[in-house]
Every structure is written in C-alpha cells, then in structure tokens.
Amino acid sequence: MHADPKGVLTGIHFIDGDHAACEGALAAGCRFAAGYPITPSTEVVERFAARIPLVGGMFIQLEDELASSIAIQGAAWAGKKVMTVTSGPGLSLMMEHIGLAAIAEVPSVWVDVQRGGPSTGLPTLPAQADMMQVKWGSHGDYEPIALSPNSPQECFDLMIKAFNLAETYRVPVFFMMDEVVGHMTERVVIPEASEIEVVERKWTAKKPGEYRPYETDASLVPEMVKAGDGYRIHITGLTHDERGYPALNPQAQDKLVKRLINKIRANADKLVDVREDGVEGADVVVVSFGITSRVAGAAVDAARAAGIKVGHLRLVITWPFPAQRIRQLAATVKAFVVPELNMGQMALEVERAAAGKAAVLTLPHAGGTVHEPAAILAKIKEAAQ
Amino acid sequence: MSATDVLSCEFENPVMPYLRQERLPHIWCPGCGIGTTVNCFTRALADSGMDLDKVAIVSGIGCTGRVAGYMNLDSFHTTHGRAIPFATGLKLANPELKVVVYSGDGDLSAIGGNHLIHAARRNMDLMVVCVNNFTYGMTGGQVAPTTPLGATQTTMPYGNFETPFNLPFLADACGAVYVARWTVYHVKQLAKAMLEGLKKKGFVFIEAMAPCPTLYSRRNRLGDGVDQLKYYKEKSKIVNGANTKDVGLSLFQGDIVVGKFVDRERPTWLDAMNEHFTQHFGEKFTPYGVSHAQD
Missing domain, CATH: 3.40.50.970 (Thiamin diphosphate (ThDP)-binding fold, Pyr/PP domains)
Structure with a gap:
C-alpha cells in the first residue's frame, strides 16, 4: 500500500x-x-x-x-x-x-x-x-x-x-x-x-476464539492483533506456546527459539542488500558500510586511477550479514579490505565468510572522525600485492 | 461434604469468568495474599460494568507479576520494573483502553521506582495496584524497599536496617490523584477502592498489603497466612483522608493505617497535551484520542 x-x-x-x-x-x-x-x-x-x-x-x-x-x-x-x-x-x-x-x-x-x-x-x-x-x-x-x-x-x-x-x-x-x-x-x-510503498502490519483475519497469537504458517511470522479488539491476548517475555502462555520447558524453548532465529535465517537471501561497484573480476574488494563507505569510495577511485583492479561492496543491510555473497567473492578475489570506525567488528564476519579462501585486511579506527582516504588507499595497495 | 464433592458441584465461582481457567492452578503458595487481591479485582471489574474488551492489564516480574497471565483480559507480562512505561505506551497509543498495572512492591518501587514517580507526576491515566508483601517472593525472600526495620530477609540475615518507603506518601507527593491502602483482610474495602480506581481518571495508586507466608512470615516466625490476617485485623486502623506522611509501615509488625488517603482532580497528561496543543495550533490540531474518550 x-x-x-x-x-x-x-x-x-x-x-x-x-x-x-x-x-x-x-x-x-x-x-x-x-x-x-x-x-x-x-x-x-x-x-x-x-x-x-x-x-x-x-x-x-x-x-x-x-x-x-x-x-x-x-x-x-x-x-x-x-x-x-x-x-x-x-x-x-x-x-x-x-x-x-x-x-x-x-x-x-x-x-x-x-x-x-x-x-x-x-x-x-x-x-x-x-x-x-x-x-x-x-x-x-x-x-x-x-x-x-x-x-x-x-x-x-x-x-x-x-x-x-x-x-x-x-x-x-x-x-x-x-x-x-x-x-x-x-x-x-x-x-x-x-x-512510497509501505508495508501494513500482518493483521489476522481470524476471529477471537480461533486466533492464537503465536501460531504461524510457513512464513514463521505470526499474525497480529491489537489490544482492545476483543481477542484477550496474553503476551509475555517468558518462553511461551502458540497461545502466548508461559511454557517453561526445553521442548517449548526449542520450538520458539528456533522459529525466532529461522524466520530471519531462512529469509537471509531475500534480506541481502549490498551495493556493488566493480567487484566482478576485481583483485581486491573493499567491504564497507555507513559513513565509511563514502570515504572508501574516494580511496577506490584513487586505487583504480593507479591501475589496481578494486571493487567496492557496501553493506546496506548489515544484519543479517551477506555471508553467501562474501563466500562467492572469496573464491575469486585475492583480498578483502574492511575499513570501519571500530576496532574490528564487521571484519570478523568478513573473515568468517571468507573462511581462509581470501585474505582479509582490517582497517580499524577508534572513532572520533572518519578514516583518511589515503589510509584506505594504502591498505588497498597492500592487499593488491 | 468432602473436598472432592465441593470441587465437583455445579456451583460456579463468580470469579471464574474473569480468569483464564485453562491456566489454573496458579503458582501462588498456600496462604499467599495475591489471589485475594485478584478476587477483589474481579469483583471490581464486575461491578464496574465496563466493556472488558477495553480493559488491559500489565504486570512486571515477580509473584504479583504473574497476575496479568491469569486475567481473561488483554494482558501483558513485561520486564522487571517496566510495567508502567509499557502501560504508558499502550494507553497513549489507544486512549480508549482502561489500563491497569498490577505488580509487586519490589517491581514497582525498587527497579521500577523511577517510572512510578514520573507516571504519578505526569498524572498518566493508569490504575496501579501494588501488592506489598514486604519481600521478593519469586527469588526467595530478599530485602525489599518496603521491608520493615528489623525484619529478617535472606540478604538482611541479621535484620533489616534500611528505612523502607512509605508508598502512599511517595505516590501522593508525586501527584497521584487517588491513593489508598488496604490489606487482604479488608476485602470489601479493597474491592471498592479498585472499583473507584477503575472509574477514576488519572494516576491511581492502590497499595494492597498481602502476606507472603513462605518467605516473609516463616522467616520472621510470624506463623502462616491466617496469622498475618489476624495481625492485619488487630493492628489496622481505618483513617480515610489521613495525611500520607503519617502512614509509614517502617515498624516490624507495627500499627497499620489503612483507608482512602487521596482523592482529587488534576488534568491527565493526555488532557493537558490536548488542551495545550488546541490553544497553540487552534483548529489545525485534532485532539488526540478524544473521539474514543473514556466515560
């Protein structure tokens, strides 16, 4: 709608x-x-x-x-x-x-x-x-x-x-x-x-009495109602069953936690949102996100001007992490460069997904300002060697 | 008549339609006073004549925090201490709802104390029922902000030396429009206070003193739930309109002042917002939630 x-x-x-x-x-x-x-x-x-x-x-x-x-x-x-x-x-x-x-x-x-x-x-x-x-x-x-x-x-x-x-x-x-x-x-x-396309809440069409707050179909996402509409729902932070009632046992825990995890993991491919620039055939791929991607863009341009085959992959959705895409690229690139304004967080995910098939060069920064493009350029050059 | 006969007879307890019967039996110990407060609450709901589809109940964590889960209403069992801000969001997002917060003394006045005072200050339209059993029951009987001086608790093994809160005084000072205290001996009065609370617009605070035989009474050699009711009966004095400054319960097994202490009028947060924005914006502003107004 x-x-x-x-x-x-x-x-x-x-x-x-x-x-x-x-x-x-x-x-x-x-x-x-x-x-x-x-x-x-x-x-x-x-x-x-x-x-x-x-x-x-x-x-x-x-x-x-x-x-x-x-x-x-x-x-x-x-x-x-x-x-x-x-x-x-x-x-x-x-x-x-x-x-x-x-x-x-x-x-x-x-x-x-x-x-x-x-x-x-x-x-x-x-x-x-x-x-x-x-x-x-x-x-x-x-x-x-x-x-x-x-x-x-x-x-x-x-x-x-x-x-x-x-x-x-x-x-x-x-x-x-x-x-x-x-x-x-x-x-x-x-x-x-x-x-502007907006997604409406997944309201139930069921009537009070038929509706169970945490019953799901294959989407693993339950339908919702609102308080005041006569459904008399019970909602708790305790582990619960499909009725929403506390169910404090390993079976209920297994069922609930696995569904909560799988409703995202099963849709991870659909959720991937990366912006790629020249990654196919690149020797080096810079993986960045947020403000650092703007700085990295300048470094990538400079590296290309210097004759390095470098691509840029920007994470628009950072969680779930696009592990599958990184895994594919790891088979073809020499190295990833991961600049970020922290001491190495998303770089851990890149390393995990690359699984040793490509080098991962981190470029941590303690924050307070953004990277110097020259620092990222130097790291790209190091990765290209 | 044997116990089995009583259970199998046709008589329907008037409380039952208000409970999620499929969730019974409840978790409370024999002699616990929480169930008595719930009984009073169901009577208040019945007498209120309210559309129960439009009444929501929100609890925090703890023994009293389980009340929401047993009520056949839209019910929310939230996080420890945060029932009031959850209820605030629920109420402001749909002012048509009557929202009741039902939780314990530790939940509301220790970890949730900041929310209690600010909701009272804002005169958020919520009815708060605070079941005060002077202890943390769910976790095994630790000292609470309400534990009387000298009472022994697992984390005050040599007797409590911390001055407890006077909860009605706190709620009064922060601006609650209705403040009452009753014990579970005073079932008629407690049910009536809850009924008045349901009908009252603004921040309502009702303290309900209740025994915790398992973790408070036994540890302090006070007998069982019935012995505590005897104490409530003997030591309670009804003083409606008492100055809340004078109703503290800091003395171990001391005198108890019960009654309706505060009943006054003050614009609720939402009424104040609507009035202010109407003045500021004029006709451009559509009063929020007014088409669904209570009463």
Missing part, C-alpha cells in the same frame, strides 16, 4: 540525516515515538515532537531509555508503528527490551546514531562501534535486522525500508546511523506519498 500523505513532506529539502530519518519514519507511518535526549541522536525526536501534533500521533519524552524502549512496545500492541531513538549509552540501557521485542515479536524500529565509546566516550563524534552490540547485546539468541545509511537521502529512504522490514518480520530493526551521517546536511528528495 501507499504511504499516508499526512506524514509525507513531499519536496526537495536541505536537511541533515537526523531530520531526514525523522521524515522517513513519518512517511513510513510511524505514529508513536518515545525517547530520551542523547547526543547525537536528539534531533530525530526533536523534529518528531514538532511535526507529530499536526500529522496525528504521539511523541513522549520519557524518564530514561528503559522506559522509552518499552513504551514503544506497549504502543505497538495498541496498533501503532513505533520507533525509539538513541545513541551508545542509551542503547546499552535498552538491551533488555531488545530481547522483549525479539521474543514477543514486536515490530519496532530502533535508531542508533552511533558515537565513540565505550561509556560516555565521545558524545559529539562518530563511531560505528555498536554493530556487534545490536547483534548480540541482549541475552539469549535472537536475529535482528540492521540497516546502515550513508547519507541524509538514505536516512529517509532506508527508514521506510526499516519500518517495512519490522512489520514483515516482526523483529526489532536497528537503524545504524553515526554522528557524521546524522549531522551532515545534504539534498533530500521526498517523493509523493503515492510513490
């Missing part, structure tokens, strides 16, 4: 990534957001708070990130499309509720405008060091989805995709911005509402 025009600010704008992310959420149909102020993400909810009264929806600034990350889940069960927005320290506080969204299968978008860490770290400066935290941070096994925009335009475009994926798979979807993408101002084109 098409976007609700009330939330779509059609036109050509000159705005930063945080503002564009907010517009993406409104266009996607987000009508409930909760958050707690934290640099460098706050502009997203500031704009949401200013815009939502006339769009028709709700923003509430709560007392902390624990409250924000569970208030959105209450709102999702009342039928809204929901979002919370934060950065490093706030994300750390949200970990328990990521698990609740995973086990109770709450469609929700979690925006993380990454800054340097650990702890208070570098509040106003960029990093990409929360990539493993969103994958593994909450206890127990779960499979999130994460997207990494590299421009304000993508903060708009991919945010719509983030909401669509949250509704399709009923998982927490992470929108992994960073301080530079959040604060860089560029041209952002917002199309007509009729040109």
Whole structure:
C-alpha cells in the first residue's frame, strides 16, 4: 500500500540525516515515538515532537531509555508503528527490551546514531562501534535486522525500508546511523506519498476464539492483533506456546527459539542488500558500510586511477550479514579490505565468510572522525600485492 | 461434604469468568495474599460494568507479576520494573483502553521506582495496584524497599536496617490523584477502592498489603497466612483522608493505617497535551484520542 500523505513532506529539502530519518519514519507511518535526549541522536525526536501534533500521533519524552524502549512496545500492541531513538549509552540501557521485542515479536524500529565509546566516550563524534552490540547485546539468541545509511537521502529512504522490514518480520530493526551521517546536511528528495510503498502490519483475519497469537504458517511470522479488539491476548517475555502462555520447558524453548532465529535465517537471501561497484573480476574488494563507505569510495577511485583492479561492496543491510555473497567473492578475489570506525567488528564476519579462501585486511579506527582516504588507499595497495 | 464433592458441584465461582481457567492452578503458595487481591479485582471489574474488551492489564516480574497471565483480559507480562512505561505506551497509543498495572512492591518501587514517580507526576491515566508483601517472593525472600526495620530477609540475615518507603506518601507527593491502602483482610474495602480506581481518571495508586507466608512470615516466625490476617485485623486502623506522611509501615509488625488517603482532580497528561496543543495550533490540531474518550 501507499504511504499516508499526512506524514509525507513531499519536496526537495536541505536537511541533515537526523531530520531526514525523522521524515522517513513519518512517511513510513510511524505514529508513536518515545525517547530520551542523547547526543547525537536528539534531533530525530526533536523534529518528531514538532511535526507529530499536526500529522496525528504521539511523541513522549520519557524518564530514561528503559522506559522509552518499552513504551514503544506497549504502543505497538495498541496498533501503532513505533520507533525509539538513541545513541551508545542509551542503547546499552535498552538491551533488555531488545530481547522483549525479539521474543514477543514486536515490530519496532530502533535508531542508533552511533558515537565513540565505550561509556560516555565521545558524545559529539562518530563511531560505528555498536554493530556487534545490536547483534548480540541482549541475552539469549535472537536475529535482528540492521540497516546502515550513508547519507541524509538514505536516512529517509532506508527508514521506510526499516519500518517495512519490522512489520514483515516482526523483529526489532536497528537503524545504524553515526554522528557524521546524522549531522551532515545534504539534498533530500521526498517523493509523493503515492510513490512510497509501505508495508501494513500482518493483521489476522481470524476471529477471537480461533486466533492464537503465536501460531504461524510457513512464513514463521505470526499474525497480529491489537489490544482492545476483543481477542484477550496474553503476551509475555517468558518462553511461551502458540497461545502466548508461559511454557517453561526445553521442548517449548526449542520450538520458539528456533522459529525466532529461522524466520530471519531462512529469509537471509531475500534480506541481502549490498551495493556493488566493480567487484566482478576485481583483485581486491573493499567491504564497507555507513559513513565509511563514502570515504572508501574516494580511496577506490584513487586505487583504480593507479591501475589496481578494486571493487567496492557496501553493506546496506548489515544484519543479517551477506555471508553467501562474501563466500562467492572469496573464491575469486585475492583480498578483502574492511575499513570501519571500530576496532574490528564487521571484519570478523568478513573473515568468517571468507573462511581462509581470501585474505582479509582490517582497517580499524577508534572513532572520533572518519578514516583518511589515503589510509584506505594504502591498505588497498597492500592487499593488491 | 468432602473436598472432592465441593470441587465437583455445579456451583460456579463468580470469579471464574474473569480468569483464564485453562491456566489454573496458579503458582501462588498456600496462604499467599495475591489471589485475594485478584478476587477483589474481579469483583471490581464486575461491578464496574465496563466493556472488558477495553480493559488491559500489565504486570512486571515477580509473584504479583504473574497476575496479568491469569486475567481473561488483554494482558501483558513485561520486564522487571517496566510495567508502567509499557502501560504508558499502550494507553497513549489507544486512549480508549482502561489500563491497569498490577505488580509487586519490589517491581514497582525498587527497579521500577523511577517510572512510578514520573507516571504519578505526569498524572498518566493508569490504575496501579501494588501488592506489598514486604519481600521478593519469586527469588526467595530478599530485602525489599518496603521491608520493615528489623525484619529478617535472606540478604538482611541479621535484620533489616534500611528505612523502607512509605508508598502512599511517595505516590501522593508525586501527584497521584487517588491513593489508598488496604490489606487482604479488608476485602470489601479493597474491592471498592479498585472499583473507584477503575472509574477514576488519572494516576491511581492502590497499595494492597498481602502476606507472603513462605518467605516473609516463616522467616520472621510470624506463623502462616491466617496469622498475618489476624495481625492485619488487630493492628489496622481505618483513617480515610489521613495525611500520607503519617502512614509509614517502617515498624516490624507495627500499627497499620489503612483507608482512602487521596482523592482529587488534576488534568491527565493526555488532557493537558490536548488542551495545550488546541490553544497553540487552534483548529489545525485534532485532539488526540478524544473521539474514543473514556466515560
């Protein structure tokens, strides 16, 4: 279906990534957001708070990130499309509720405008060091989805995709911005509402009495209802059966956890979103994401000018990781170069997928600024030898 | 009549339609007071005449946290301490719902204390039932923010020396519009308070004192659940309108002041938002959730 025009600010704008992310959420149909102020993400909810009264929806600034990350889940069960927005320290506080969204299968978008860490770290400066935290941070096994925009335009475009994926798979979807993408101002084109495809929640057609909250078909994604519609649902963070009732035994655990994992793993091929530039026949492939992909692009151009056969693979969806594609390329390339604003996180995934068939040269960076293109170029040259 | 005869007779307990009968028996110990509070709650629901499809219940974690799972309502068993913010999101996203938070003293006033005070301050339209058994029952009897001075708990093995919360005073000071305390001896009054709470608009806080024979009474040599009811009967004094400053329960097996302490009017968070935005935006603003207004 098409976007609700009330939330779509059609036109050509000159705005930063945080503002564009907010517009993406409104266009996607987000009508409930909760958050707690934290640099460098706050502009997203500031704009949401200013815009939502006339769009028709709700923003509430709560007392902390624990409250924000569970208030959105209450709102999702009342039928809204929901979002919370934060950065490093706030994300750390949200970990328990990521698990609740995973086990109770709450469609929700979690925006993380990454800054340097650990702890208070570098509040106003960029990093990409929360990539493993969103994958593994909450206890127990779960499979999130994460997207990494590299421009304000993508903060708009991919945010719509983030909401669509949250509704399709009923998982927490992470929108992994960073301080530079959040604060860089560029041209952002917002199309007509009729040109924006949005995914509606997977509502059940069943009647109360027939409906079981966690019964699934081959998609492994259960149908949803909302509180107040007479279904008298029970939803719990405990391991549960198809009725949603606690079932504290190994059989129920096996069935539930495997389904939660498989609804993403079985669709991993469909979820892959990489942007490839000259990877076929390349000797070296640079694997990057987010703001680092912009810097890497300059290095790739310079390497080509120097006669090196280098390709560029950008991860738009970082989780699930496109292991299959990396495995294919590992058979043909000499080496991968992985620059990232952390001390080596997604590089571990590249190494895992390459499985020793191609060299993986990491280019870690502690954050606070972006890489120098020259540093990436030097690494490409080293890889090409 | 033997016990088996009683169970097999045709009489239908009036409480049963309000429960998810397929989930019984419940997990609570013999003598536990939580079930008594649930009985009072079902009576309040019955007397309210409300459309039960529009009543939702949210619990945190702990023995009382299991209440949501037994109620035949839209019910949410959330994370430890976070029932109030979950309920806030549920209520604000659909103001047509009456949302009840039902949890224990540890869940609501220790790990969830920050949410309790802010929801009261905002006058969020929620009814909070806090079953206070002075201990962490589910985890085996550790000290709680409500444990009286001198009472022994597993993590206060030589007796508690921490000053406990006076929960009605806390809720009152933060702005709750309705504050009451009853014990599970006072079943009529507790059910009536819950009924008033269901009808009241704004942040309602009802403290329900309940025995935990397994982990509080036994460890403190206070006998069983019946002995605790005797204590409630003998030491309770009804003082409606009491100054909440004076109703603390810090003394071990001390006097208990029960009653309806606060009943006042104040705009809810949502009413305040709608009024403010109407003033600010004029006709461009459509009041949020008003077409579904309660009452």
